[in-house]
Amino acid sequence: MTGRDLRRRVIEVSLKAGVGHIGSALSICDIIAVLFGDLLRGLGSKDPDRDRFILSKGHAALALYCGLEKAGLITAQELETFCKDGTRLGVHPEHGIPAVDVTTGSLGMGLSIGAGLALSAKLRGSAARTVVLVSDAECNEGSHWEAVMFAAHHKLPSLTAVVDANGFQAMGKTREILDLEPHEERWRAFGWHAATVDGHDEAALKAALQAPSDGRPRVVIAKTVAGKGVSFMEQQLEWHYYPVNEEQARRALRDLEGSP
Numbered sequence: 001m002t003g004r005d006l007r008r009r010v011i012e013v014s015l016k017a018g019v020g021h022i023g024s025a026l027s028i029c030d031i032i033a034v035l036f037g038d039l040l041r042g043l044g045s046k047d048p049d050r051d052r053f054i055l056s057k058g059h060a061a062l063a064l065y066c067g068l069e070k071a072g073l074i075t076a077q078e079l080e081t082f083c084k085d086g087t088r089l090g091v092h093p094e095h096g097i098p099a100v101d102v103t104t105g106s107l108g109m110g111l112s113i114g115a116g117l118a119l120s121a122k123l124r125g126s127a128a129r130t131v132v133l134v135s136d137a138e139c140n141e142g143s144h145w146e147a148v149m150f151a152a153h154h155k156l157p158s159l160t161a162v163v164d165a166n167g168f169q170a171m172g173k174t175r176e177i178l179d180l181e182p183h184e185e186r187w188r189a190f191g192w193h194a195a196t197v198d199g200h201d202e203a204a205l206k207a208a209l210q211a212p213s214d215g216r217p218r219v220v221i222a223k224t225v226a227g228k229g230v231s232f233m234e235q236q237l238e239w240h241y242y243p244v245n246e247e248q249a250r251r252a253l254r255d256l257e258g259s260p
Contacts, residue, residue, distance in 0.1 A: 001033045001036060001037035001067070001070040001071065002030075002033050002037075002202070003029040003030030003032075003033045003200065003202065003228075004029075004229065004256060005033070005066075005070060006029035006032060006033055006063055006066045006067060006070065007026050007029045007228065007229050007230075007256050008253060008256050009066040009069065009070075009079070010022065010025045010026055010029065010062050010063055010066055011230070011244065011249050011252045011253055011256070012249070012253075013062060013065075013066065013079060013080060013082050014062060014082075014243060014244055014249075015243075015244050015245075015246065015249040016080055016082070017082045017083040017084065017243075018083075018243045019062070019082070019083045019091060019243055020239075020240070020241045020242050020243045021059045021060060021061075021062065021091065021240065021241070022062075022227065022233065022239050022242070022243070022244065023166075023168070023226040023227040023233055023236070023239035023240050024057065024059055024060040024135070024164075024166075024226065024240060025060045025061075025062045025063040026063070026226070026227050026228045026229060026230065026233065027060075027164055027166040027199070027224040027225060027226050027227070027228050028057075028060050028063050028133060028164050028199075028224065029063050029066070029228070030199060030200045030201075030202050030205065030224075030228075031133060031162055031164065031199060031205060031222055031224075032063050032064060032066070032067040032133075033067065033070075033202060034202050034205045034206050034209065035053060035067075035131060035133075035162075035209075036053075036067040036068070036070065036071045037070070037071070038206055039051075039131075039206065039209055039210070040053055040129070040131065041129075043071065043073065043098070043099040044068075044071075044073045044098035044099045048124075048126070048128075049121075049126045049127060049128045050128060051128055051129045051130070051131070052101050052114070052117050052128065052129070052130045052131070053099060053101075053130075053131050053132075053133070054101070054102060054104060054110045054111075054113060054114050054117075054130070054131070054132045054133070055093055055100075055104055055110070055133050056104055056107070056108075056109065056110020056111060056114075056132050056133060056134045056135070056138060057107065057110075057133060057134060057135035057138060057164060058091075058092035058093055058103075058104040058105030058106075058107075058110075059091060059092060059105065060135075060164075061089075061090070061091060061092055061093045061105075062082060064093055064100075065079055065082060065089050065093075065097075066079065068097070068098060068099060071099075073098040073099055074089075074097070074098060091105075092104060092105030093105075101117075107135070107137070107138045107141060108138050108140075108141025108142075108143045108144045109143060110132050110133075110134060110138075111132050111134060111144055111147040111148065111151075111161055112143060112144075112146070112147040112150075113132075114130045114131075114132035114147070114159055114161070115147045115150050115151045115154075115156060115159060115217075117130045118130045118151065118156040118158050118159035118217070119154055119156060121158055122154070122156060122158065127158070128158065129158045129159075129160065130158060130159050130160070131160045131161075131162060131209075132159070132160070132161050132162070133161075133162045133164060134161055134162070134163055134164070135163070135164050135166075135169070136163055136164065136165040136166065136167065136169075136174050136180060136183070137168075137169030137170070137174050137177075139163065139180050139183075140169075140174075140177070140178045140180075145190070148161075148187065148190045148192065149190060149191075151192070151217040152190050152191030152192055152216065152217060153191075155215055155216065155217075156217045157213050157214075157215050157216060157217060157218070159217040159218070160209060160217070160218045160219070160220065161187075161192075161217070161218070161219040161220070162209075162219075162220045162222055163183070163219060163220070163221045163222060164199065164222055164224055165183065165199070165221050165222060165223050165224060166199075166224040166225060166226040167226065167235070168226045168235070168237055168240060169240075170240060172237065173237075183196075183221055184196050184221055187219045187221075191216060191217075192216055192217050192218065192219045193211075193213035193214055193216045193217070193218045193219070194218075194219045194221065195208045195211065195218075195219075195220055195221070196220075196221040196223060197220060197221070197222060197223070198222075198223055199222025199223050199224035200224060200225070200228060205220065205222065208220045226239065226240070227239045229252075229255060229256050230251075230252040230255045230256065231251075231255050232248070232251065232252075233252070
């Protein structure tokens, strides 16, 4: 499973569904590929000690569904029901889909749920890990920082937050709406082990996610590009919303053939 594999599927499935949020999905494909291809254990099982993954930025669910397909947790046929009548694969992920333990999409809430799961694992003596993928814009939310404080206070080393720092949110550039820099230093000041990496470098992501955290919760700030891999989508706010038409999908797939 690679980020490019997932990006191609995002374009193909989005075209069939006529649904947007493409830029947000493309920015996290490498993160999903690393987590689902290399790191998380027991996904989709009933094992109480399985790892948990929470897509807090639920509007990017299409990238998650493509990862579930590549991991063999849903079929290609089901993936192509995305946003069709009767599907269980909606714009936001819902509990009941394989490897989806909680319904998400209300921004700012995913890390709170993840902290609760991590505390539960700690109290049970479980080695289960919890990974929460949040957007940089979600870090505007006060409830998000309450979870950051809670996790540090309870010393939850099994909890990892990955920030998809693509620099955009619904109404513009994140730094212009509510600037979070210096982002890494903020997390560290709250008591987290923090690192910043290229969010499209799968080897760097894997190394950061596996590095010792010294008994603290861990955050990996993944510097990403909205619309990654598609020349006319990269860093363009409108692709937070727009679906693709057939000609745009052909152009996007040609771009992705030549991307790393």
